[in-house]
Amino acid sequence: MWPEEIVGPTLGNYSILRPIGRGGMATVFLAKDKRLQREVAIKVFQPRPHDNETFLRRFAREARVVARLDHPNILSVYDYGEQDGIAYFVMPHLTHGSLRERLQQQKVMSIPDALNITVQILRALQYAHERNFIHRDIKPGNILFKDELTPVLSDFGLVKFIDEDGTNALDVSIITQTGDVSIMGTPQYMAPEQIRGRPGRASDVYSIGAVLYEMLTGAPPFTAESAIVVLSKHLYEQPHPMNTLNPSIPFELDQVVQRALAKQEVDRYPTPAAFIEALTEEAQKLQTNLNMADPQTVMLPEAETKTPMMTTDPYKDGYRTVYHSDLTEEGTTEQHIIAQPPGTTKSKRSSRLCTITGSHGSLRCFCAGRLQRGVLSVTWRMRSSGKREEASL
Structure with missing residues (x-):
């Protein structure tokens, strides 16, 4: 009943x-x-x-x-x-829904929104872990929203209270209604050691990594018709690189998430705080504000060296784009340029002065660019010896 x-x-x-x-x-x-x-x-x-x-x-x-x-x-x-x-x-009583409901409506979230949610939940986990609690059932349905921007982690019914040395002091299995079982949690987000009945702090890191993976790609790391098959994949298979499912995901961000999903606990981030640090560092590389709404349009900042940009590999490097020069006949080099975050006003950063030096002298140029669906479009306005040229790449 x-x-x-x-x-x-x-x-x-x-x-x-x-x-x-x-x-x-x-x-x-x-x-x-x-x-x-x-x-x-x-x-x-x-x-x-x-x-x-x-x-x-x-x-x-x-x-x-x-x-x-x-x-x-x-x-x-x-x-x-x-x-x-x-x-x-x-x-x-919260009225702003759950992350599961948002993913049903939106499926794939923007990088800033996904990182914003993940970092806040990781802060909650860091707090809980410092007090010897692990959650064991982190999933989109257990992430609710106080308002549009503030997630909260709910349903600590599977929480595990552990001793300082990591041994079990209290196994809060009150909510499972299944008796003395060793597997507790949701298959799509369960760490390998949790499947084997040995959950720990690193299990929560794995689970929130799986949730972040879903926010950025539209699907958990492993799916199948059978829960047993999903659990087997967590144990023995590697997740697909995220940029094979969503080409806008930078290679480095994928590597950050893949580390959280490592099979062995020792290979993951040692704490939620360490995961936060890695995500924050990547966000800074991307020049992405965690509260920014439109990651698809970027303006290119002033070049740090005298190498112009000609080609890009957005699938590998995302906003931290690698450029090569063939505007000059000699001395072609490689350069990393950090793309300017979206939302910056045109009057401040839409055009940037840079210098191109080649075998035929120097060019002064302004550049602006747009990244959309993995394609980078760049317009150069160049001035050399009183001449003005414009080119779109």
């Missing part, structure tokens, strides 16, 4: 209004706090007919543990309780 079939008009101090969500182990209701006169969400867990008393004792103990987490990117637990054999959590 499901909770919505047995829950009465009230649970504790909360008036039940209507069900707003249901999963394999619980139902979420919209309710009203009668004391504070505010709407809340109440997660009610499926009763266990065989060992419900044991379950309720563990629930009370473990709910107190979960309620200790207090971070702006972790969904708060207002209250918890038990009534007539039914256990429940009380949480804020």
Whole structure:
């Protein structure tokens, strides 16, 4: 029997209004706090007919543990309780949806939006890990939004509380309703060691890496009709490079995400903070503001050397583009130029002065460019010995 079939008009101090969500182990209701006169969400867990008393004792103990987490990117637990054999959590009622809902509408997110969400969730994980908690079920459906820009990590029902030395002190499996099982989580986002029943802090790093992979490509690293096949792929196969699914993904960003998805824990980022550092460094290379909305148009900044640009490999390097010169007959060289981020006003950076030096003297030129769908278009306006020439590459 499901909770919505047995829950009465009230649970504790909360008036039940209507069900707003249901999963394999619980139902979420919209309710009203009668004391504070505010709407809340109440997660009610499926009763266990065989060992419900044991379950309720563990629930009370473990709910107190979960309620200790207090971070702006972790969904708060207002209250918890038990009534007539039914256990429940009380949480804020958020109305901006989940990451899963956004991906259903948008499928592929922009690089800045994806990094913005990932970094905030990684901050939440760093906070939890420092307090010896691991989540074990990070997925788009468990990332909710307080507002358009602020994600929160929800559903710590599979959280694991670990000792300082990494050994298990408390296994909060209260929400699974499946007894003593070793595999807990969602197959598309589970780390190899979690599949083997040995989750740790690095498992959360893997899972958020899988979520980031999906945000940038439109699909998790591994998919199949069978959950068993998906789990096998996590154990034995390598994810496709992201730029084979989304050519706008820079090679270096793909490498950052691939490290988070390494099969061996020791090969991943040692902490969420280290993952944040790698993503931030890559964002700086891309000159991408984490709150920027349009990553598809870039303006080219002043060249750092006297080598002009002629060709590019956007599939490999994205905004950090490699250019070669054939405007000069001699001395062709290679140069890295950092593309200017979108959103910068034309009056500030749309044209940049650079110098081209070749066998026939020097050229002074202005350049502007546009990157769209992996194709870089550049216009040069050159002035040499009183002559003005214009070329589009």
